[in-house]
Amino acid sequence: MSNPGSIDFHEIAPMLPLIFLAMLSTSPLPFETEPADTVLVRLHELIPELLTDVRYATADNFTGQVLYASDTLRARRFVVEQLARAQEEARRRGLQLKVFDAYRPWSVQKLMWSIVPDERYVADPAKGSRHNRGCALDLTLCDAEGRELDMGTYYDAFVPASAATFTDLPADVLANRRLLQQIMNDAGFDVLPTEWWHFDARGWEQYAILEE
Numbered sequence: 472m473s474n475p476g477s478i479d480f481h482e483i484a485p486m487l488p489l490i491f492l493a494m495l496s497t498s499p500l501p502f503e504t505e506p507a508d509t510v511l512v513r514l515h516e517l518i519p520e521l522l523t524d525v526r527y528a529t530a531d532n533f534t535g536q537v538l539y540a541s542d543t544l545r546a547r548r549f550v551v552e553q554l555a556r557a558q559e560e561a562r563r564r565g566l567q568l569k570v571f572d573a574y575r576p577w578s579v580q581k582l583m584w585s586i587v588p589d590e591r592y593v594a595d596p597a598k599g600s601r602h603n604r605g606c607a608l609d610l611t612l613c614d615a616e617g618r619e620l621d622m623g624t625y626y627d628a629f630v631p632a633s634a635a636t637f638t639d640l641p642a643d644v645l646a647n648r649r650l651l652q653q654i655m656n657d658a659g660f661d662v663l664p665t666e667w668w669h670f671d672a673r674g675w676e677q678y679a680i681l682e683e
């Protein structure tokens with residue numbers, strides 16, 4: 472007989488899977504560690520002149536709905552510092568970067584998924600997007616006057632030619648994509664093979680999904 476007031480392991484053992492599930496439901500994803508330098512900062516705080524075009528703050532995006540309450544872009548501090556280095560390199564070449572998206576709250580990921588539940592286009596919120604971790608950037612290259620270089624497709628065009636690995640494109644387009652990748656690679660980012668505009672900061676796996 473168990474002692475009233477104490478917990479008998481054999482009594483709670485059958486409930487452990489339920490207790491575990493309840494713990495999972497309180498956080499987006501389990502088992503994540505969080506390095507210390509993790510605050511989100513505004514991209515414009517470190518790069519005041521940065522060009523941006525935040526389609527998700529308008530209805531002009533693939534969902535046809537306004538998804539962001541403001542067009543202020545944020546990312547982890549180390550990601551923005553790396554982006555500042557990429558911008559310096561672009562400017563050294565007479566060019567500049569234009570950013571479309573950065574940190575994306577997990578609630579927006581769920582909203583996107585409810586509109587387009589297709590993993591070819593939207594990361595399943597059960598897994599989370601690297602944007603939800605504040606470690607991904609969608610961007611392109613512009614000339615000094617702010618005109619976008621020809622990358623073959625528009626940002627967020629879900630067609631085969633959007634793949635960074637797609638090579639059946641004019642030589643100048645391939646050269647523009649290579650230059651963007653080189654600038655971003657040198658600053659600590661890797662391109663997503665399926666989207667020429669999407670870059671992940673190396674080490675993104677260590678950073679938790681956020682809702683703030």
Ligand SMILES: [Zn+2]
Binds near residue numbers: 572607608609668669
């Ligand atoms: Zn992206």
